[in-house]
Amino acid sequence: MTMEQELDLSAMSIMDSLVRNDRAHPDWLWRSGALVPWAEASIHVNAVGHASVAAVFEGIKAYVSHDATKLLAFRLDEHLRRLYESARIVRLDIPYGIDTLRAAVIEVIRANAYRDDVYLRPWAFPAGIIQEQMVPAGIACELVVDSWTFQSGLGTERGCRAAVSSWTRINEASMPPRVKAFSNYHNGRLAMIEARENGHDWPILLNERGKVSEGPGACIAIVRDGVVSTPNTTSGILESLTRDTSITLLRELGYTVVERDVDRTELYLADEVFFMGTGWEILPVTWVDGLKVGEGTAGPVVRALDESYAALVRGASDLHAEWLTEIPF
Ligand SMILES: Cc1ncc(COP(=O)(O)O)c(C=O)c1O
Structure with missing residues (x-):
């Protein structure tokens, strides 16, 4: 079975399911x-x-x-x-x-x-x-x-193939990634085009120190031996609200979450890798640089997070009502 057949992960289907x-x-x-x-x-x-x-x-x-x-x-x-x-x-x-x-x-x-x-x-x-x-x-x-x-992917079986980009993430000294400026997306766009040309869905960008930063439209985390690690907010990332939400929910679910430098090779050893962002929601990464992550499907931590996130944003859990602004029909 090819990578493509295991999950329907063509670039178009991912794009389609994320923002339609x-x-x-x-x-x-x-x-x-x-x-x-x-x-x-x-x-x-x-x-x-x-x-x-x-x-x-x-x-x-x-x-x-x-x-x-x-x-x-x-x-x-x-x-x-x-x-x-x-x-x-x-x-x-x-x-x-x-x-x-x-x-x-x-x-x-x-x-x-x-x-x-x-x-x-x-x-x-x-x-x-x-x-x-x-x-x-x-x-x-x-x-x-x-x-x-848009069509939400929350609660659905999904995943993506990612590859580390040859493009470096913009950095604080030139184009601060903390700013959500349209101009910053040129960096992610170049990385995305490269990833697609090489048959992957999304790029993972390293920062100027060679550490993992984020994807072009989402932050990233890995799970190793049950511990979740994610690059900290001075690693060349947008200060993502989904990242913050995920850290909070994962800790409430009992997981240890560490904000620290993440090495490229840790992506290869991780049991789970996932993106977090408003647009991409919680998106499992099932392949990195042609290596299968875990079993090549969403793992238990990302599934638990996805479930908890889906319940939260739809008001189906009584957690964090302070994050929801109600607009009655
Ligand atoms: C470059 C980048 N990083 C991270 C994120 C995630 O941020 P948030 O969770 O606040 O949407 C986004 C989302 O739009 C983004 O464009």
């Missing part, structure tokens, strides 16, 4: 203070290019509750706080307080009458047409909240 656009676009976006119809949310062509280099964003999920009575936005305020942190580092002044942004996200969900799991993307970008190559600090910025439905 059931609607071509939402009816309504939120843009700088008000809901606007999709067709009217335009900008001049000259507003892309140098102007968009400084843009920062967030990726937030709202899940349908287990009793199908509401959507539950997961760690909404923390995501919005990270948006302000990203904006602060790149010197964009978001002209709205967190109460306005929280209300904007909820307004977008209501205006589009979502009844499915929905991904929300607020982003801030310099307003107007900028001709300077170096976008100045403190420039006026616009804020948009976009959204689309």
